[in-house]
Amino acid sequence: MEYKSLNVSAIGEKELINRIINKNNMNSNLSFKNYLGDDAAVLNINTNHLIATSDMQIQSLHFPKQMSHFQMGFKVVTVNVSDIAAMGGEPIGFLLSMAIPKMLKLSDFDEIVDGVIYACNYYNLPLIGGDTNESDEIILSGTALGKVDKNKQLLKSGFKNGDLVAITGKLGLAALGFELLNEFHGTDNDLENLAISKALNPIAKIHEGQILKNFASSATDITDGLSEELYEVFDADHLKHSSNHGIKIYESKLPMGEDFIKLSNKINQNPLKLFFNVGEDFELLFTLDKNLVDDLAKLMDFYVIGEINDLNKIEIVYLNGDVETLSRKGYEHLK
Amino acid sequence: MEYKSLNVSAIGEKELINRIINKNNMNSNLSFKNYLGDDAAVLNINTNHLIATSDMQIQSLHFPKQMSHFQMGFKVVTVNVSDIAAMGGEPIGFLLSMAIPKMLKLSDFDEIVDGVIYACNYYNLPLIGGDTNESDEIILSGTALGKVDKNKQLLKSGFKNGDLVAITGKLGLAALGFELLNEFHGTDNDLENLAISKALNPIAKIHEGQILKNFASSATDITDGLSEELYEVFDADHLKHSSNHGIKIYESKLPMGEDFIKLSNKINQNPLKLFFNVGEDFELLFTLDKNLVDDLAKLMDFYVIGEINDLNKIEIVYLNGDVETLSRKGYEHLK
Numbered sequence: 001m002e003y004k005s006l007n008v009s010a011i012g013e014k015e016l017i018n019r020i021i022n023k024n025n026m027n028s029n030l031s032f033k034n035y036l037g038d039d040a041a042v043l044n045i046n047t048n049h050l051i052a053t054s055d056m057q058i059q060s061l062h063f064p065k066q067m068s069h070f071q072m073g074f075k076v077v078t079v080n081v082s083d084i085a086a087m088g089g090e091p092i093g094f095l096l097s098m099a100i101p102k103m104l105k106l107s108d109f110d111e112i113v114d115g116v117i118y119a120c121n122y123y124n125l126p127l128i129g130g131d132t133n134e135s136d137e138i139i140l141s142g143t144a145l146g147k148v149d150k151n152k153q154l155l156k157s158g159f160k161n162g163d164l165v166a167i168t169g170k171l172g173l174a175a176l177g178f179e180l181l182n183e184f185h186g187t188d189n190d191l192e193n194l195a196i197s198k199a200l201n202p203i204a205k206i207h208e209g210q211i212l213k214n215f216a217s218s219a220t221d222i223t224d225g226l227s228e229e230l231y232e233v234f235d236a237d238h239l240k241h242s243s244n245h246g247i248k249i250y251e252s253k254l255p256m257g258e259d260f261i262k263l264s265n266k267i268n269q270n271p272l273k274l275f276f277n278v279g280e281d282f283e284l285l286f287t288l289d290k291n292l293v294d295d296l297a298k299l300m301d302f303y304v305i306g307e308i309n310d311l312n313k314i315e316i317v318y319l320n321g322d323v324e325t326l327s328r329k330g331y332e333h334l335k
Numbered sequence: 336m337e338y339k340s341l342n343v344s345a346i347g348e349k350e351l352i353n354r355i356i357n358k359n360n361m362n363s364n365l366s367f368k369n370y371l372g373d374d375a376a377v378l379n380i381n382t383n384h385l386i387a388t389s390d391m392q393i394q395s396l397h398f399p400k401q402m403s404h405f406q407m408g409f410k411v412v413t414v415n416v417s418d419i420a421a422m423g424g425e426p427i428g429f430l431l432s433m434a435i436p437k438m439l440k441l442s443d444f445d446e447i448v449d450g451v452i453y454a455c456n457y458y459n460l461p462l463i464g465g466d467t468n469e470s471d472e473i474i475l476s477g478t479a480l481g482k483v484d485k486n487k488q489l490l491k492s493g494f495k496n497g498d499l500v501a502i503t504g505k506l507g508l509a510a511l512g513f514e515l516l517n518e519f520h521g522t523d524n525d526l527e528n529l530a531i532s533k534a535l536n537p538i539a540k541i542h543e544g545q546i547l548k549n550f551a552s553s554a555t556d557i558t559d560g561l562s563e564e565l566y567e568v569f570d571a572d573h574l575k576h577s578s579n580h581g582i583k584i585y586e587s588k589l590p591m592g593e594d595f596i597k598l599s600n601k602i603n604q605n606p607l608k609l610f611f612n613v614g615e616d617f618e619l620l621f622t623l624d625k626n627l628v629d630d631l632a633k634l635m636d637f638y639v640i641g642e643i644n645d646l647n648k649i650e651i652v653y654l655n656g657d658v659e660t661l662s663r664k665g666y667e668h669l670k
Contacts, residue, residue: 038571039421039555040388040481042488050385053375054478055466056432086374097391097476131390131476141432141466141476143389146375153377220374236373 006106013132020113024127041128043093047147053083059138064181067200069108072140073115074122074201079223080144081123082204082282086221088154088213089146091125091206096142099135112140123206154212154219156236159287163217165247165306168208168284170255171226172264172271174198175278179267191259202282208300212286215296219286225279230314231328233285246311249326251318255303277329341441348467355448359462376463378428378480384488386481388418394473399516402535404443407475408450409457409536414558415479416458417539417617421556423489423548424481426460426541431477434470447475458541489547489554491571494622498552500582500641503543503619505590506561507599507606509533510613514602526594537617543635547621550631554621560614565649566663568620581646584661586653590638612664 008016057063057076067075077094084091096116100109120127125144177199180192205221212219218237222229230247237245256271264271287308288296296302314326343351392398392411402410412429419426431451435444455462460479512534515527540556547554553572557564565582572580591606599606622643623631631637649661 038491039418040386040424040479042422042483043385043387045383045385048380048382050378050380050480051375052378052428052430052478052480053464054430054432054476056434056468056474056476058434058468058470061469083374087377089375093387095387095389095478097389097478099391099393099474129388133391133393134396135393135474136471139391139434139470139474141389141391143387143430143478144375145385145387145480148377156373 004105004107007102008100008104008106008109009102010106016109016132019110020127020130023113023117041093041095043128043145045092045147049148049150049153051084051087051089051146051148051153052143053080054141054143055079055083056139056141063138064178064199066181069111070115070118071200072138073112073117074119076140076142077116077119077123077144078202078204078282080142081119081125081206082221082223084144084146085204085206085209086154086219086284087146087148088152088209088216088219089148090210091123091144091146093128093145094120094125094142095128096130096140097133098130098141099133099139101136101138102134104138112138123204149213152213154209154216154286156218156220156233157240159217159237159245159308161245161308161310162290163287163308164290164293164304165249165285165287165308166302166304167222167226167255168205168286168300168302169281170260170303171222171281171283172256172260172274172278174202174280175274176260176264176269178278178280179269179274189263191263195263198281202280204282205284208284211296211299212284215292216286216288219284222281222283222285223279225277225329226285227276227326227329228279229285230326233287234314244310244312246309247306247314248309248311249306249314249316251316253303253305276326339440339442342437343435343439343441343444344437345441351444351467354445355462355465358448358452376428376430378463380427380482382482384483384485386419386422386424386483386488387478388415389476389478390414390418391474391476398473399513399534401516404446405450405453406535407473408447408452409454411475411477412451412454412458412479413537413539413617415477416454416460416541417556417558419479419481420539420541420544421489421554421619422481422483423487423544423551423554424483425545426458426479426481428463428480429455429460429477430463431465431475432468433465433476434468434474436471436473437469439473447473458539484548487548489544489551489621491553491555491568492575494552494572494580494643496580496643496645497625498622498643499625499628499639500584500620500622500643501637501639502557502561502590503540503621503635503637504616505595505638506557506616506618507591507595507609507613509537509615510609511595511599511604513613513615514604514609524598526598530598533616537615539617540619543619546631546634547619550627551621551623554619557616557618557620558614560612560664561620562611562661562664563614564620565661568622569649579645579647581644582641582649583644583646584641584649584651586651588638588640611661
């Protein structure tokens with residue numbers, strides 16, 4: 001039978017695992033030195049501060065129809081590496097547990113694995129282990145391991161009154177991309193193409209996390225929407241320090257271009273909702289002592305959007321001067 | 336509404352995660368010191384040899400109908416810790432990514448989490464992170480981290496000609512249990528009860544792994560059946576050392592009691608097939624220098640079932656003296 005028409009059930013789990021091992025071995029830069037077929041991976045690490053995070057991606061929930069199998073593989077690495085980035089960590093290893101339908105084309109399986117290995121190269125971490133199973137849809141469950149310098153890890157809490165609140169890039173683009181994909185028939189518009197690429201092939205801000213570990217007083221990645229992440233930062237601080245810290249965000253400071261607002265309106269979406277309530281851009285939200293702004297600006301791009309105060313709530317100051325408590329609306333599974 | 340009639344969708348992902356964090360915090364012995372709600376876990380580890388392994392359990396594939404939700408939670412920890420045991424490692428942390436149906440009862444969700452946390456206590460490793468998602472059936476994807484003394488890790492290869500081949504316990508009981516569960520209506524028979532308990536609540540041999548790291552020349556856990564694991568050991572050795580090593584197993588040495596053989600026959604199962612081709616007992620298969628047998632016997636129970644030779648194949652010597660190449664038949668997904 002032709003390769004293109006073979007299903008994964010034609011070769012079975014053991015051969016599929018061998019394909020992963022062979023592809024991984026050919027990936028010479030980062031090839032994991034241990035025998036990948038053993039019970040578990042053994043990593044030599046020169047740190048005693050280990051970071052670990054797990055994140056599961058399910059086809060019907062996380063992968064738009066237009067996403068290629070390669071992009072699915074890339075994305076499961078990104079979502080996990082993003083959490084390492086948000087801690088200021090350096091990735092050191094990735095494990096992939098996957099479940100796939102029996103009738104998945106072998107070529108699609110290969111593309112998923114290629115996407116995972118390409119992303120591992122991109123983020124400079126080896127694929128060190130995993131598991132293969134059967135299910136009705138594609139489920140990719142990843143675990144990223146990282147290391148972090150002692151006392152340099154960026155938690156969700158740690159800021160003080162007067163610190164600035166900032167983000168590493170524009171938000172709402174992936175959200176816009178998801179909306180566009182629902183009725184997409186091709187476009188020449190640069191912003192539409194950018195939005196769609198943000199939705200289909202998000203990139204974790206690992207480089208920025210490495211810089212921020214020396215500057216930021218706290219950080220988290222924006223996956224469930226800015227509003228939700230702000231409340232998580234607020235909650236983490238209150239839980240740990242029982243402070244009166246509050247956060248004020250200024251609409252005037254949000255990096256929303258005219259073209260973004262126009263395109264959002266064109267497809268009947270509220271640009272502020274796309275910006276605050278969707279996520280999936282994988283930018284970092286962080287806080288910063290205001291005296292460090294100039295030094296940090298020499299090293300990376302970022303947008304200051306607000307500040308920490310002692311008002312014990314999260315507020316948004318609109319362009320017209322109105323001040324409102326920010327509503328907590330983010331993406332949530334199972335509800 | 337009554338707790339017993341609530342579904343998980345009544346409270347949603349964030350509250351479910353809070354339930355896990357609270358249960359974990361009440362688990363005072365091992366409560367993870369870091370704030371579990373952060374982007375990733377930070378572990379202080381006093382080793383530079385880290386072990387990592389991932390294993391996914393899917394309801395329709397891995398959990399018999401009679402398995403309780405508590406037992407499902409326990410099992411996902413066991414299957415991962417078993418790989419740490421097989422490496423001679425000491426577990427240091429567990430991550431759980433789960434996907435559950437929207438209509439799952441909240442009380443069943445709580446039982447899964449209780450099972451995970453109970454197992455983490457049992458194996459002495461903290462729950463350090465995870466993820467929650469939605470799917471049609473219960474999917475539990477675990478990652479276990481462990482540490483191992485330098486040069487003490489037990490790989491699948493490493494044995495020499497003349498080493499003995501041994502297992503940490505009787506095999507085939509879980510297999511028998513799965514068959515019994517297919518038509519089970521209660522029993523007073525001790526062996527039947529033991530078999531069913533092995534199928535529903537398997538235990539990883541972490542204590543034995545810790546002892547074997549100072550004795551064994553190789554080890555692996557028996558999850559896909561003894562025959563499959565023998566071939567994996569054989570393959571790992573050939574891949575790494577291009578040796579002529581072979582393995583000879585003696586039927587006369589297999590720990591199969593009269594009652595096991597009788598019960599297998601009663602339900603029309605071949606006892607040798609249950610012993611060799613099913614797995615899920617989570618016993619360890621290991622090799623050992625023959626001069627160490629007496630010393631090891633002072634520390635733990637085990638059964639010598641064969642030896643390493645230089646015949647470049649895996650053979651079984653039957654009770655009647657016949658010698659045959661062992662057939663490679665194990666459990667395999669996606670085939």
